[in-house]
Amino acid sequence: MLDGLECTRWLCGEKDAAPLLVVQLARPVKASSIVLGPAQNTLALKGEYDRITRVAVRLNKDKEAYEGEAEPDELRPLQLAFGKQVLVSR
Secondary structure, three states: OOOOOOOOOOOOOOOOOOOOOOOOOOOOEEEEEEEEOOOOOOHHHOOOOOOOOEEEEOOOOOOOOEEEEOOOOOOOOEEEEEEEEEEEOO
């Protein structure tokens, strides 16, 4: 949760060929993974939005990205492990 609300959906425009979300944290946090929840988080919303199938996450302006694929079930969050604990500020 970035804004303290579990119901917030972060969406891009349907014509956005390269959607991007940048998060700048007020204070760095230690993390070994990131969890991205789907916009369609209930059965009633299944199929309502296009779903993310693949992500690339760059931490702290690193050049190398961590990449992962979503599970076939669009209601399940995508968890991307970093393989080690990292201090994340962006």
